[in-house]
Every structure is written in structure tokens, then in C-alpha cells.
Amino acid sequence: MESQTPEWLDEITFDQNGLIMAIAQDRSTNRILMAAWMNRESLQETVETGMAVYYSRSRNRIWRKGEASGHFQSVHEVRLDCDGDVLILAVDQTADIACHTGRNSCFFRVLKDGVWQIVDPVIKDPDEIYSNE
Amino acid sequence: MESQTPEWLDEITFDQNGLIMAIAQDRSTNRILMAAWMNRESLQETVETGMAVYYSRSRNRIWRKGEASGHFQSVHEVRLDCDGDVLILAVDQTADIACHTGRNSCFFRVLKDGVWQIVDPVIKDPDEIYSNE
Numbered sequence: 001m002e003s004q005t006p007e008w009l010d011e012i013t014f015d016q017n018g019l020i021m022a023i024a025q026d027r028s029t030n031r032i033l034m035a036a037w038m039n040r041e042s043l044q045e046t047v048e049t050g051m052a053v054y055y056s057r058s059r060n061r062i063w064r065k066g067e068a069s070g071h072f073q074s075v076h077e078v079r080l081d082c083d084g085d086v087l088i089l090a091v092d093q094t095a096d097i098a099c100h101t102g103r104n105s106c107f108f109r110v111l112k113d114g115v116w117q118i119v120d121p122v123i124k125d126p127d128e129i130y131s132n133e
Numbered sequence: 134m135e136s137q138t139p140e141w142l143d144e145i146t147f148d149q150n151g152l153i154m155a156i157a158q159d160r161s162t163n164r165i166l167m168a169a170w171m172n173r174e175s176l177q178e179t180v181e182t183g184m185a186v187y188y189s190r191s192r193n194r195i196w197r198k199g200e201a202s203g204h205f206q207s208v209h210e211v212r213l214d215c216d217g218d219v220l221i222l223a224v225d226q227t228a229d230i231a232c233h234t235g236r237n238s239c240f241f242r243v244l245k246d247g248v249w250q251i252v253d254p255v256i257k258d259p260d261e262i263y264s265n266e
Contacts, residue, residue, distance in 0.1 A: 008247055021154055023165060030163035032156060035219040047244065080249055081239040082232055086168040088240050099215055106214040107221050111180065114141055116213055 009044060013084040019055060020085055024098065027076055027090040033098035034106040036063075038087070050075050052089055069129050071097045095124070102126045142177060146217040152188060153218055157231065160209055160223040166231035167239040169196075171220070183208050185222055202262050204230045228257070235259045 014020050019037040026033055038046065042053040042062050052073035056063040066072030077090035099106040101122060108120035147153050152170040159166055171179065175186040175195050185206035189196040199205030210223035232239040234255060241253035 006247060008244055008249055011249055021168065023156060023168065025165060032158060032165065032221055035154065035156065035214065078244040079240040080242045080244070081168065082234055082241070083239070086240075088165055101215055106216070107212040107219075108215070109213045111141055111211040111213070114139060116141055116144055 005040075006044065006047075008047075009040060011084060012040075012043070012080065012087075014040065015085070017057075019057075020087055022052075022054065022087040022089055024052060024073055024089045024091050024093075026093055026096075028092070031105055032107055033073075033091070033093055033104065043087070046075055046089070047078060052091060066094060069097070069100070071095050071129070073098070097123050097129070100126060100129075102129055138173075139177065139180075142173060144217060145173075145176070145213065145220075147173065148218065150190075152190075153220060155185075155187065155220040155222055157185060157206055157222045157224050157226075159226055159229075161225070164238055165240055166206075166224065166226055166237065176220070179208055179222070180211060185224060199227060202230070202233070204228050204262070206231070230256050230262070233259060233262075235262055 012020055018039050021035055022038045023035045024033045036054040037057060039055040042055045045053045052065040052075050054063045054065060072094045073091040075089045075091055079088040096104050098104060102124040103120050103122055108118055109116040110119045145153055151172050154168055155171045156168045157166045169187040170190060172188040175188045178186045185198040185208050187196045187198060205227045206224040208222045208224055212221040229237050235257045236253050236255055241251055242249040243252045
């Protein structure tokens with residue numbers, strides 16, 4: 001028997017590249033940690049395993065969040081918007097570090113006085129995070 | 134004199150269609166209300182006016198949020214992610230209704246038991262919201 005595509009997956013509107021934007025939100029703090037792309041395969045794996053899996057456009061492959069950094073995201077809820085083309089994942093973030101810069105969130109720059117200002121601290125040096133690569 | 138492009142706008146990575154995804158987050162509740170696209174013009178107008186302006190891909194034009202519904206978003210902070218290709222707007226949402234379905238948030242469907250289930254109420258009937266069109 002061929003494996004079946006879940007019906008819930010068919011209700012999603014993937015874009016012309018077969019991707020959908022997924023927003024990871026910390027379920028304790030409600031902070032938005034990052035936004036990244038998923039394809040059908042990575043979304044299905046995310047739902048089946050409960051761990052966030054994205055699709056890296058730069059590397060052109062499935063990207064299991066935490067595979068290099070150890071900073072995994074366990075996924076406790078998946079929401080879909082009215083157009084069916086954006087997802088929210090409610091996650092627990094390992095070490096509270098979602099960003100490759102070693103910060104809690106990828107959204108660490110705020111526009112102030114016409115300049116993007118960095119407002120969040122680095123929790124862990126990226127050289128330490130990725131030292132095993 | 135020609136009008137100058139602000140430097141902060143040049144630091145943004147627009148996609149091949151000249152767009153960037155913007156996530157509107159309620160600054161009181163931290164709930165994610167919606168996600169939509171902006172082009173340079175709509176983002177610049179958003180920052181200059183303090184009111185959310187998007188770019189509608191379906192209508193192929195600037196879309197001043199609230200122009201039809203009356204449900205405006207005043208923007209109190211703009212954040213940019215590490216890749217420079219996704220924005221978060223911290224907003225106050227008129228009537229607490231961001232979605233064209235009359236709900237608080239566009240993200241009103243949750244995946245439960247393999248089905249997308251609607252978990253949020255309609256605050257105002259869309260027929261009433263858009264009755265003047």
C-alpha cells in the first residue's frame with residue numbers, strides 16, 4: 001500500500017515553490033522566536049514527531065531544527081490562518097535560543113530613530129553553539 | 134530634489150517579487166493577529182504614518198489595513214529578523230478584530246486529531262463589517 005497524504009495537509013495552500021511560512025512562537029512567553037519555510041514533507045514530519053522541521057531554501061533540503069545547534073523546538077500546537085498559507089507553531093525552545101546568532105529570538109532588531117538597533121543580548125556565543133561542525 | 138530612500142529600508146531583503154512578510158502581533162496580548170506582505174512603499178508608509186499598510190497580492194495594490202473594515206492597526210514597534218526578510222509589527226488592533234472573518238486573529242484553526250478545528254469565535258458578522266462596500 002502507498003502511504004496516504006493526511007487530509008489536513010491537503011487543506012494547506014503551499015506557494016508556487018511548494019512552501020508555507022511557519023512562525024515559531026514560544027508557548028510560555030508568547031514571544032515570536034523565528035519564521036521559516038516548510039514544505040509538505042517537513043510539515044508532515046513536524047506533526048508526526050512533535051519536533052519542528054523546516055525546509056532550508058539556501059541549503060535546498062529538509063532542516064531539522066536543532067540538528068546542528070542542539071536547540072530543538074518541541075511543537076505543542078499548530079495553527080493555520082484564514083487563507084491557509086501561514087502557520088503558527090507553539091513551541092518549547094531548547095536553551096531559549098532559537099537564533100543562529102545565539103539569541104532568544106531572530107527578531108532582535110528594532111527600528112528606532114531611523115536605525116535598526118539591536119535590543120536583545122547574545123545568550124551563547126555562536127562559535128560555542130556550532131563548535132562540533 | 135528627489136525624495137530619498139531611508140537607509141533603514143535598504144537593509145531589508147525583499148524577495149524576488151519585492152515583498153517582505155510582516156507579522157502583526159497584538160502588543161497587549163502578544164497574540165499573533167495576521168501575517169501579510171509589504172512592499173517598499175507600504176512599509177515606508179507604515180513607518181511614516183504609524184498605521185499598518187500592506188501589499189495585497191490578490192488585488193495587486195497597496196492595502197491600508199482598515200480601509201474597508203474600519204479595523205485599523207496602529208503600529209508601535211517594528212522588528213526585523215536576523216536574515217532581514219521578515220518583520221514583526223507590534224500593533225493596537227481596532228475593535229480587536231484583525232481577520233476578515235470577524236475574528237480577533239486570522240489564526241483561528243488548530244490541528245487536533247488530524248483535523249483543522251475552529252477554536253475562536255466570530256466577534257462581528259463580516260456582513261456587518263463590510264456593509265458599506
